[in-house]
Amino acid sequence: MSSAFVTEIFSSVQGEGKYIGCRQIFVRLADCNLNCAFCDTDCRRAENCRVETAAGTATFRDVKNPLEPAQVVEVVKNFCDTVPTQAVSFTGGEPLLNWRFVRDVATAIKNFGVKIFLETNGTLPDALEKISDAVDIISMDIKLPSVVGRNLLPLHEKFLQVAYGKDLYVKIVVADSSTREEFLSAVETVAKVDAGILLILQPVTPVNGVGAASAEKILSFQAEALRRLQDVRVIPQTHKFINLL
Ligand code: SF4
Incomplete structure (x- = not known):
């Protein structure tokens, strides 16, 4: 059986991307x-690991790491029994580094009536291949070189090919340092797989000295992306507006 270091488990509202506003359980690895x-x-x-004592209360108890899948399944069951929930979101960190654990939990909760949602940085295609059958929704980041200091596009392209066919969308965080050239290369990577894949531009929430992109830049990036992709939306992180977890 797998085990993993889990940071926190709680019930809240999805604050980013296509399913913004949906009630979800977050398992942060x-x-x-x-x-x-x-x-x-x-x-x-x-x-x-800090585990919410009851869904949506923001009060926590400590559970010793690493956790076994059965411990997470029990928490998820308790939360689902009290609050109808759209999905269990495996997030991080990078959850695919612990793909066996994600697979084991996802398989055990399949009949709970919740979707399995994977929030990933989109760089571990081999791991995704191993658990793809257990996942319903994939929120995949494309990381621009100005953010990570190297070109990850070949890996992202491979990941997109494995993820294709799932309920899949791509998110790119745009900052003041993001360049038009790297952004268009990322758009092209998505278009090569399917121009119908939803792309979300997420204006960075300024942190660690990374500054916000101007409104003009965001709008011009969206306009250029819309020339290659069918659906390009600008959506900021919303959970921080109302101090949700
Ligand atoms: S933002 Fe980057 S470093 Fe932070 S968890 Fe996501 S992929 Fe990892």
Whole structure:
């Protein structure tokens, strides 16, 4: 059986992307294979996982890490029994680093009436291939070189090919440092797989010295992307507006 270091488990509202506003359970796994300039998440392994005591209360108890899948399944069941929930979101960090654990939890909760939602940085196609059957929705980031310091587009393209056919959308965080050239290369990577894939431009929430892109830049990026892709939306992170987890 797999086990994993989990940072937190809680019930809240999806604050980003296509399913913004939906009630979800978040299972945040430790560890990440990237180091994005705008990262606002502490991905380090901690001694304890904080688990919400009841869905949506924002009060927590500590559970010793690493967790077994059955421990997560029990929490998810309790939350689903009290609040009708759209999906269980595996997030991070990068959840595919713990793909066995995600697979085991996802398989065990399949009959709970919730979708399995994967929030990923889109760089581990081999891991996705192993659990793709267990996943319903994929929110995949494309990371621009100005954010991660290297070109990940070949990996992202491979990932898109594996994810294609799922309920899939792509998210690109745009900052003041994002260049038109790197953005258009990312758009082209999506278009090569299918111009019908939804692309979401997420204006960066300023952090760690990373500044916001201007409104003009966001609008011009959207206009250019719309010449190659059918559906391009601008959606900021919303959970932070109302202090949700
Ligand atoms: S992929 Fe996500 S969790 Fe990992 S460093 Fe980047 S923003 Fe942070």
